[in-house]
Amino acid sequence: MTITSHGEELILDKERALYLPKHKLLAISDLHLGKSAHFRSAGVQVPATIAQNDLRRLDVLLAKYNPDTLLINGDMFHHGLNTDIDEFSIWRKQYSQLRFLLVKGNHDRLAHADYASMQIDIHEPSFCMGPFCFIHDAPKCTEEELYPISGHIHPGVTIVGKAKQRLKFPCFYFGNEYAVLPAFSTFTGLYNIYPKKNEKIFAVTPGNVVEV
Template sequence: MTITSHGEELILDKERALFLPQHKLLAISDLHLGKSAHFRQAGVQVPATIAESDLHRLTILIEKYNPATLLINGDMFHHGLNTDIDEFALWRKKYHELNLLLVKGNHDRLSPADYSALNIDIHEPSFCLGPFCFIHDAPQCTEEELYPISGHIHPGVSIVGKAKQRLKFPCFYFGEEYAVLPAFSLFTGLYNIYPKKSERIFAVTPKNVVEV
């Protein structure tokens, strides 16, 4: 789905990604690589294919939009180094020419040397481009004229179906003061958003993105 925000065209993709055509920038939030491996190390039976699936979806997005820059808006990594991070390192070599930026989130705790080895450019606490300011948590920006785009809360919305069943989907939130991206990883929970009349919510369904 294509929308206009603050004078710029934005593409909301059903793979839980935001593309800014004018800047050739693909943005996602809350990738949480390493989360499944971290749970397995703790003895929790979590499928080993979660990171592989998320990276496959990311590959599809890169092939689709051919961005010059990939921006991870916080919580790229869930914990320390583990087998999921090793899998990402192999993926990164395939796209070594892609400019990869990370706005650090509360789970991003690797050492500067680790980020450098993965060819990741760190921005803290935010990365600003055009009329937007990407920041992981606390959607506020020191440059007041910019519109913050955050992540962190894993926004979701409930929709009542024709059979009166209640379905819950990830969503993009665009309020008057800030926006929130959906969590990219499939291995995350959802925090329900209850929009006001002046706010826009876009549900991410299995087939497309729809405004609700």
């Protein structure tokens, strides 16, 4: 789905990604690589394929948009170094010409040398481009003249059908004061968003992105 926000065209992709054609920038949030491996190391039975599936989804997006820059808007890595992150390091080498930017989130705790070894540029607390300011947690944004685009809360929306059935989906939220991207990882919960007047929510359904 293509929308216009603050004078710029934005593409909302059903793979929970945002593309800015003018800047050739693909943005995702809350990738949480390493989360499944962290749970497995604690004895929780979590499938080992979660990180692999998320990286395959990224492959599809990168082939689709061919961006110059991939921006991860916080919580790229869930915890410390582990097998999922080792797998990402190998995957990263396929895209040596692609610029990787990380706006650090509350789970991004690796050493700067670890990020550097994977060719990831760190921005803290935000990365601003055009009229937008990417920041992991929007209320902390100090660039008042720019429109913050955040992540962190894993936004979701509940849709009630005619038979009163309830379906909950990840969503993009474009509020009066800031926007929130859906969590890219499929291994996350959802926090229900309730829009105010003139605010917009776009549900990410299995088939497409729809305004609700």
